[in-house]
Amino acid sequence: MGKGIKKRQTSILSYWTIRYFLILFVSLGIIATCAVYWIMESALNSRLKTAGLLGQEVAERVVAEDGKLKLPPYFDKLLDSRLMFFNIDEFDLCFIIMDADGHVVYSRPQLKDDEIRKKLSDDLTHARDKRFIAVTTPIMNGDQQEGQVTLLQSKMSLYYKQNEIVLVAVLLLTLTLGGWLTLYLLSRKLSRPISRVAESARQIAAGHYDFKPGVQARESEINDLMESFGHMAARLKHLEEWRELSLAGVTHELKTPVTSIKGLLLAVREGVVIQEEADEFMDIALKETSRLERMVADLLNYNAFSSGSLEVTKDVLDLCALIQEIIYQWGIAHEDAGADIQFHCAEKSMFIVGDALRIQQIMVNLLNNGLQSAHPGRPLQMKVRLAIANGSAVIEVEDNGSGIPELEQPYIFERFFRGEHKKRTTRGLGLGLTYSRLLARAQGGELKLARSSAQGSVFALELGCPETVAGSAKGLGKPN
Incomplete structure (x- = not known):
């Protein structure tokens, strides 16, 4: 089958004004036709009565002697x-005034008897020409008719006069033009901001994100449209700038360990370092390889989740026991960090439906973030609290680190975003929090930054609707 023919497009201004003009013209035309018909009938009846009154007055003034x-x-x-x-x-x-024998006594204009016979019927009461109407009034002398007064007029002059035709035409034209002009101005007022937004959208598609409304409107809906589009353009501009910086940062973060590994291996192969120093270079290269492996894994996990190929299971979990186990394992793996972690669960047991592996990934990311934000001037302390709030299980992870600057807080969950502090102290791609939030939402929960200051940060992970078994709270310790 061939491609469909593309419909011809037109502007809102032309579309509405032309169609409204046609609808208005047809509607007013029908109204005008009915009005003219009614006016003509009313005028005919009124003028026939007037002609009858004139004929009656003249008949009363004519004397029969x-x-x-x-x-x-x-x-x-x-x-x-x-x-x-x-x-x-x-x-x-x-x-015309005629006597009882049908002879002309008076006429205006002057007519002879035979001319009168051509204009009136044989009984002198009706017009022979259908375009005329005869109004006849008898001249009475007592009970005897002495003659008649006849007014012979054209139907055209009885139906309407020239000034009436002009008045109806002017009214019809005024209403049509007034209605069309009103809609034209309204459509123009509506189409201008839409055209401006459409033009700005084309500019944004071309990579130009500076949006200036250029149109002031009193209508709240149009103002909302313009403001929302302006915010969107500013947001896109920021994201595009941030994407370029992030791409450069990601490239740098991936390139740095590769360059380091290459340099270390070349040094070993060329014999620049030998024996113990060579072993140390190999250990450093292995560590760099591990970092590179983690960054690549982050990219793969994020891409897998974004494409929908990463599965999330739904199992019944004892959240208190699970979090306690995660903290215990993380503490063993980072024993040399000297972190003091306190755990508090509001209930002895708290059961939810979720994925234990994904919850572990989220918690490990949050604990790693707390470790990376450690303040050099004070020992690292972290608190993990598990409670029920608004029908959800809420896990709070608090640290006493250096905190997140207020300007960076709205962007910490954006992919590839890394704060200035992390850029200087920790290598990574900036996908940890982004991936963790996606995992939380995939389980019907949410991950957010509860608060952050120079004294530390608190992240809150909300999960499912728990079923609790009352019990006393327990502190941190090895799982039973």
């Missing part, structure tokens, strides 16, 4: 005043 009709003096002036009073347009108007 000896069977003949006689017009009052100054009849033309009287008729002019009445036409003006009743607002009757003389255009296409034919005013």
Whole structure:
């Protein structure tokens, strides 16, 4: 199958204004048609009544003497005043007064009998031309009809007048343009910040992270959009800068032991060092190899977890016993560090569902962090407390080290982030805390920095919903 045809895209401004204009124009057109029809019918009825009143007044003023009709003096002036009073347009108007025999007594404009017969029906009551309407009023003398007054007008002049057509057209045009202009301005106001955000997104995609709104809006939603996008751009800029620095740092951290190992081995092979000194160089190379191995393992573990290939089991664990065992084993491995570790569990037993191996990895990372942050001016002391808080098992690991600077605290869980102190004292990739947090979340828990100052730091590991067996708290010691 061939590729689908890409739909033609248009701007919000054009899309909404054109469609709204069409909808508004059609809607107002229907309304205007109904209104004009109603106006025409109302005007027709009103003007027919007006013509009837004029005919009745004229009929009352015409005097019948000896069977003949006689017009009052100054009849033309009287008729002019009445036409003006009743607002009757003389255009296409034919005013006729006839006697009982159908002879013309008066007409405006002047017409002969045969011309009248062409305009009116045989009974002189209706117009022959369908475009005209005849309004007839009899002239009575007692019970006898002496003649009739006929007003012959075009339907066009009765339905509407030119000023009425202009008024309806102006109203329709004003409403259409007013509605279109309103939506145009609103759409333009809405599209400007969106266009600005879209342009900024393209700039960010190109690697330019400086975002300036350039548009001030009163609408809270638009302001929230602009501010959120600005924060995102600033965050991306920071992450990109930090990624470049981290990549350089990771490369340096991996390169350093490789360079050191290469130099030590070359020194041994070339005979630069011999006997005991050569053995010492080999020991140093092995230590560097172990560090390199740990860094590579950190990278592999992190990548495996990020890709979802690292499994996390769910077993029922006695958390108190597990943490006590982890501390005991770590203390043996780091006996030469001289760390004083105190352990306190709020319950004799605390059962949770989790992965013992992953919890051990998290705890070892936290204990190693405490060891690496040791203050040179005081002996290292660490406290591990296990308690229940807000329905979760909480493990607090506290040290009395040099602490984490406040500016670095928001980034300590970012991958490859290493504080200035660690960069100077410890080799690593900055994945320990990142990996530990991922392991905690994979078990439905959370790892966070509770507090940190120049007197030390406290990390809190929250895990599962525990089932506890009441008992007295026990201090640190070898597991039974």
